[in-house]
Amino acid sequence: MSIQFKNLSYEYSPDTPFAYLALKNINLTIRENKMTAIVGATGSGKSTLVQHLNALLVPTSGELVVDDKVIYSDKKNTGLKALREKVGLVFQFPEAQLFEETILKDVMFGPLNFKKTEDEAKALATQALELVNIDRELYNQSPLELSGGQKRRVAIAGILALNPDILVCDEPTAGLDPQGQIQIMELFDRFKEQDDKSVILVTHDLQDVLDYADDVVVMAHGEVIFHDTKEAFFNRTDLLSEIQNVLPKVIQFREALNKKGFNISDSVTDLEQLVYEIMKEIDHE
Numbered sequence: 227m228s229i230q231f232k233n234l235s236y237e238y239s240p241d242t243p244f245a246y247l248a249l250k251n252i253n254l255t256i257r258e259n260k261m262t263a264i265v266g267a268t269g270s271g272k273s274t275l276v277q278h279l280n281a282l283l284v285p286t287s288g289e290l291v292v293d294d295k296v297i298y299s300d301k302k303n304t305g306l307k308a309l310r311e312k313v314g315l316v317f318q319f320p321e322a323q324l325f326e327e328t329i330l331k332d333v334m335f336g337p338l339n340f341k342k343t344e345d346e347a348k349a350l351a352t353q354a355l356e357l358v359n360i361d362r363e364l365y366n367q368s369p370l371e372l373s374g375g376q377k378r379r380v381a382i383a384g385i386l387a388l389n390p391d392i393l394v395c396d397e398p399t400a401g402l403d404p405q406g407q408i409q410i411m412e413l414f415d416r417f418k419e420q421d422d423k424s425v426i427l428v429t430h431d432l433q434d435v436l437d438y439a440d441d442v443v444v445m446a447h448g449e450v451i452f453h454d455t456k457e458a459f460f461n462r463t464d465l466l467s468e469i470q471n472v473l474p475k476v477i478q479f480r481e482a483l484n485k486k487g488f489n490i491s492d493s494v495t496d497l498e499q500l501v502y503e504i505m506k507e508i509d510h511e
């Protein structure tokens with residue numbers, strides 16, 4: 227499903243002393259069937275941007291096109307329920323919203339809310355729980371009994387049970403241990419392997435970007451300042467220093483070596499390549 231931001235701006239609390247222009251004239255076309263990472267400093271507008279994708283926020287000016295649906299700034303938008311079925315939005319710390327007495331019921335809540343029958347909702351919930359790797363034995367337990375990582379995955383399953391074409395997650399791995407983080411990233415990978423599914427991910431973790439993303443959007447002060455492939459992103463050392471995130475170890479090592487007089491290509495982004503390049507340079511001496 228195509229996603230296109232056209233001259234989109236968003237202002238919080240317009241016409242008040244608190245007015246704040248959080249998105250400035252965004253033009254952005256997101257590729258289908260890819261994982262797109264959105265990175266940028268805190269306050270750069272990442273969360274504001276992704277909340278437009280299922281019309282939780284509507285543009286102050288400009289428009290957003292998702293598939294055949296246009297979200298306008300100046301008209302009463304209709305058909306938002308259909309959009310919210312296509313675009314699943316997972317907030318930061320979604321596990322705070324688990325509330326049913328069992329895991330299965332919690333995941334069935336969304337489909338039931340979208341008028342599925344009990345049987346349909348159960349089937350969708352089971353499928354979603356399988357995708358996020360939650361064991362069947364846990365289905366009748368309370369979500370409160372789960373680990374942090376499991377809770378997060380159940381909350382994501384609640385969105386996946388609506389069978390969205392686009393999964394949008396805001397900082398999905400924040401606060402999880404390394405194992406929990408890997409499980410979440412792997413589940414996005416499995417989701418994306420299905421036909422016509424896209425993932426849009428707000429993240430601080432550039433190692434996750436390196437390991438999993440296809441494309442990268444960089445935001446700064448409410449503007450998109452870069453949008454290209456992951457490979458192009460990790461070649462932009464100027465941008466990397468501007469984003470205050472921790473760089474992946476391999477990139478840090480490459481840059482440190484180059485400062486010391488090595489001449490390792492920007493295209494080197496994994497450990498094996500890096501070792502190969504180092505050996506090559508040492509052999510020359």
Ligand SMILES: Nc1ncnc2c1ncn2[C@@H]1O[C@H](COP(=O)(O)OP(=O)(O)O)[C@@H](O)[C@H]1O
Nearest residue numbers: 238239246248267268269270271272273274275
């Ligand atoms: N509800 C709000 N009212 C006013 N300003 C807001 C609100 N939410 C966010 N902002 C401001 O908009 C800017 C972008 O915020 P946000 O999209 O949350 O950034 P990010 O997700 O990149 O950290 C920030 O300066 C933030 O303070």
Ligand SMILES: [Mg+2]
Nearest residue numbers: 272273274396
């Ligand atoms: Mg945010």
